[in-house]
Amino acid sequence: MRILFLFAGMITAASLLYKWRYRIMNTLLAIGFLRKVVVSLSMNVPAVRSKIIPTMFQKNTSNS
DSSP states (O other): OHHHHHHHHHHHHHHHHHHTHHHHHHHHHTSHHHHHHHHHHHHTSHHHHHHHHHHHSOOOOOOO
16 A cells, blocks of 8 residues: 555656646756756767757858
């Protein structure tokens, strides 16, 4: 019976985390220290860095 309650609690927690994932992420990234840590860790991943860096230094050629 204890395992059943533990399993049900884990399923409930996972579904709530999934439902409110963007709200939780925005709340955590509003903290400056955490935002700096997340950015520095993500820039250490070569696949992320290779996609982000070229778009940062790309000139915008549209005349708007």
